[in-house]
Amino acid sequence: MEHPPSSAPAAFFFWRHLNLLRWLVLSLVFAMLILLPYVSLYQNYVAGHAYDLLTPHERQIYDAMEWITAPIAKSDPAKNLNAIKGNTWSGTLFGLALSDPLAVVGQIAAQMKIYWPFLLTALIPIGLTVLFGRFYCGWICPATFLYEINDTVRNALRRLGLLSSGKRWDLRLKYLVLAVGVGLSTVLGTVVFSAIYPPVIVGREIQYWITDNGMGVGLTFFLITLLFDLLVTRRGFCRYLCPGGALYSLLGRYRLFRIQRQVARCNDCTLCDKVCQFALQPMRDGFGQECNNCTACIAVCPTQALTFHVQLADQPYQGHGHLGAAYKRLQLHSAVKEELR
Amino acid sequence: MHKRRTFLQMLGYAVASLSMGAADTATAAPTATRAMRYLRPPGTGPEGQFLTQCIRCGQCGQICPNQAIRYFGLENGIYALDTPYIIPREQPCILCMQCGEVCPSGAIPRVAREAEEIMARVQMGKAVVDEQLCLSFQGKTCGVCYRACPLQNIAIKVGLLEQPAVLDGCVGCGLCERSCLQMPQAIRIFPPKQETAPV
Known part of the structure; x- marks a missing residue:
C-alpha cells in the first residue's frame, strides 16, 4: 500500500513487532509460574531418592521435569534448581533475587522499618519502572495475561451486542487504594497487598493447585476481578483499583x-x-x-x-x-x- | 506492634459493644495469648513480628525438600491467610534451613545448618510426651521418637524401657511426632505460648 510522502520518518520497523514479543514474554512468565511448582515437586522426589515409590502420575512429572530442567540441573537437581524459585511477587531468577516494589512498600508499612536486603531486591524493578513506566503491567504481570484474554472475550461479546461500553470513573481511584492499603498495612501490622494484588494471587494459586491442597480464597477474588472487567468496565481492575498499577504509575510518571x-x-x-x-x-x-x-x-x-x-x-x-x-x-x-x- | 494490635482490638470491642448495645464491656477484656495449634517455619520470631515481615510469596514452600511447609487459607483467620505453617504429624521439618535462605523479606531468618546455630536460634515448639499413650510407659519398649530425633541426648533422652524425656535442647522440628507409632501420637510439638493475631 502506497502512502503519500510525509515529513516524519516511519516508526522503526521493529517497534511493530514488540507487541508479539510482549506476548511471548507474558506467556513465558506464565509458563514459568506453572513450571516452577512442578520443578519443586521434582526436587522433592530427587531429595527423597524415591523414584521407585512414585505413582505413575508422579513419574510422569519426574521424567518431564528431568528432561526440561536438564541444562540447569546438571548433576545435582536438588541443589542447582534452587537458582530459579518464586513468582513475580518475589523470586530468584538464576541467582538474582528480584521483588515487586509493592511488596517492599507493603512490608515497610507493616513493620514500620526498612529491611535493607529486601529493599535491594526491588531496586532493578524500580529503576526499570522509572525508565519505562508501567511496563510491568503490560510485559510481565501474569494477571495481565489472563485479563487480556478476558478482554478479547469482552470484545467478542460486545460485537454480539451483549455488553454495554462500560463505566468510566476517575483513574486516580487506584492511588486511593494504594494509600488505604499502606495505611491498613501499618494499622494491622501485616502486608495487606498480598491478599488483593492479582499477580501474586495468580502465582500463588497456581502453586497451591500443583503442590498444595488446591486453589483457595485467592481464586475467588481473582474470578471476581475477571467478572468486574468483563461486565462492568474494560480492564477495570488494572485501571481503577490495582495498587501495584498505582505505584508503577507514580514511579513512571517522568519516564x-x-x-x-x-x-x-x-x-x-x-x-x-x-x-x-x-x-x-x-x-x-x-x-x-x-x-x-x-x-x-x-x-x-x-x-x-x-x-x-x-x-x-x-x-x-x-x-x-x-x-x-x-x-x-x-x-x-x-x-x-x-x-x- | 503490640500497641497497634491492642488499639485495633479495643476499637473492635468498642464497635461490637456499641452495635450489640451491651453495656457489659468489663467482661469482654481481650485475651492476647492464645495457644497456637500450628508451627511456623524454623527460625521465625514471635507470631506478631512474623506477620509484619511475611510477604506471602510462597518461596519457602517451593524450596522445602520435605514438602513440610503448607499455606493457610482462611481457616485461621484473615491475618494468617497465605502464611506458611507446618503440621509435623503430616510432614515434619528436617531442619535443612533452606527456607531461611530463600526467604526474601527476613520473616524466616538465615540460620546456618549447624547444631549449635539451630539450637540457639530455632524454637518452633517443644515436644511433650503423653505418658498415658506412650508405649514405653505401658511397658512395651519402643524408643522410636528418640531414634528419629536429630538432636539425640540434647533434645530427648531415654531411660528405662526406652521411656522418653524431653530436654531443654528440643527445637520442635517434629520428627518424633511424625515417627510415633501410637495413634493418636503420644509425643506432640506444642508451639511456644505467645501473643497471636486476632482471628
Whole structure:
C-alpha cells in the first residue's frame, strides 16, 4: 500500500513487532509460574531418592521435569534448581533475587522499618519502572495475561451486542487504594497487598493447585476481578483499583521512554484508540502515566505514525493527523481563504 | 506492634459493644495469648513480628525438600491467610534451613545448618510426651521418637524401657511426632505460648 510522502520518518520497523514479543514474554512468565511448582515437586522426589515409590502420575512429572530442567540441573537437581524459585511477587531468577516494589512498600508499612536486603531486591524493578513506566503491567504481570484474554472475550461479546461500553470513573481511584492499603498495612501490622494484588494471587494459586491442597480464597477474588472487567468496565481492575498499577504509575510518571504520535503521519483512523485496553486514546496524544508500553497501538497503526520517543513529558494534543480527511479539509479551507483575500 | 494490635482490638470491642448495645464491656477484656495449634517455619520470631515481615510469596514452600511447609487459607483467620505453617504429624521439618535462605523479606531468618546455630536460634515448639499413650510407659519398649530425633541426648533422652524425656535442647522440628507409632501420637510439638493475631 502506497502512502503519500510525509515529513516524519516511519516508526522503526521493529517497534511493530514488540507487541508479539510482549506476548511471548507474558506467556513465558506464565509458563514459568506453572513450571516452577512442578520443578519443586521434582526436587522433592530427587531429595527423597524415591523414584521407585512414585505413582505413575508422579513419574510422569519426574521424567518431564528431568528432561526440561536438564541444562540447569546438571548433576545435582536438588541443589542447582534452587537458582530459579518464586513468582513475580518475589523470586530468584538464576541467582538474582528480584521483588515487586509493592511488596517492599507493603512490608515497610507493616513493620514500620526498612529491611535493607529486601529493599535491594526491588531496586532493578524500580529503576526499570522509572525508565519505562508501567511496563510491568503490560510485559510481565501474569494477571495481565489472563485479563487480556478476558478482554478479547469482552470484545467478542460486545460485537454480539451483549455488553454495554462500560463505566468510566476517575483513574486516580487506584492511588486511593494504594494509600488505604499502606495505611491498613501499618494499622494491622501485616502486608495487606498480598491478599488483593492479582499477580501474586495468580502465582500463588497456581502453586497451591500443583503442590498444595488446591486453589483457595485467592481464586475467588481473582474470578471476581475477571467478572468486574468483563461486565462492568474494560480492564477495570488494572485501571481503577490495582495498587501495584498505582505505584508503577507514580514511579513512571517522568519516564524516559514514551510512545508518541507523529502527527504528520497520522490518518485519524482511530484504530489505536480502539485497540488500547486502557482507553488512553493515543490519537489524542493521551498517554500519560497510565500507559504501560504494551505497544498494541504501534502494532495496529497502518501508517507507522506511532513510535518511541525519549523525552520526559508527553506532547500536548497535536491536532488532526496530517494524512486524515479533517486536516486536509482544514488545509483546503485556509487555502481558499488565502485565495479570497 | 503490640500497641497497634491492642488499639485495633479495643476499637473492635468498642464497635461490637456499641452495635450489640451491651453495656457489659468489663467482661469482654481481650485475651492476647492464645495457644497456637500450628508451627511456623524454623527460625521465625514471635507470631506478631512474623506477620509484619511475611510477604506471602510462597518461596519457602517451593524450596522445602520435605514438602513440610503448607499455606493457610482462611481457616485461621484473615491475618494468617497465605502464611506458611507446618503440621509435623503430616510432614515434619528436617531442619535443612533452606527456607531461611530463600526467604526474601527476613520473616524466616538465615540460620546456618549447624547444631549449635539451630539450637540457639530455632524454637518452633517443644515436644511433650503423653505418658498415658506412650508405649514405653505401658511397658512395651519402643524408643522410636528418640531414634528419629536429630538432636539425640540434647533434645530427648531415654531411660528405662526406652521411656522418653524431653530436654531443654528440643527445637520442635517434629520428627518424633511424625515417627510415633501410637495413634493418636503420644509425643506432640506444642508451639511456644505467645501473643497471636486476632482471628
